[in-house]
Amino acid sequence: MLSYNMDKRLVIRKTIKNEDVYELLRKIPAGKVTTYGDLAKALGNPSASRIIGRILSRNPNPIKVPCHRVVMSDGKLGGYAYGTAKKRGLLEKEGLSFTNESVSDFMKVRISFSSDENTRD
């Protein structure tokens, strides 16, 4: 799609499709997390983080697609279709811990995608 960035320059952003998100998310291993914004960036549309959340909320297959491993950019939990308590429980089962509402050692458990992921088209 076409839109203007912060410098009022016209840019092309990739339209994010549900399956793009689910496919990428399947690659996040237990014990690691990513963020809504990181997924948006990796899929070629850095400002689409809100959309990622909406797409995850309709995740048809929570077994194959580990929605619970997606948290907010500040390390806080974010939402979950089955409640945030459930989300936190799953993450703790995978070895993560929390210091007052945020993932402990966030920097260490946060997956980073290769930045040129979006150069393919």
Next chain:
DNA sequence: GCCATGGCTAGTA
């Protein structure tokens, strides 16, 4: 129009 976000600014302590 809705939102499972995020980055920034004001303004408090």
Next chain:
DNA sequence: GCCATGGCTAGTA
């Protein structure tokens, strides 16, 4: 805490 963001859905015509 404000508000731009962007894909989707309900529900109107």
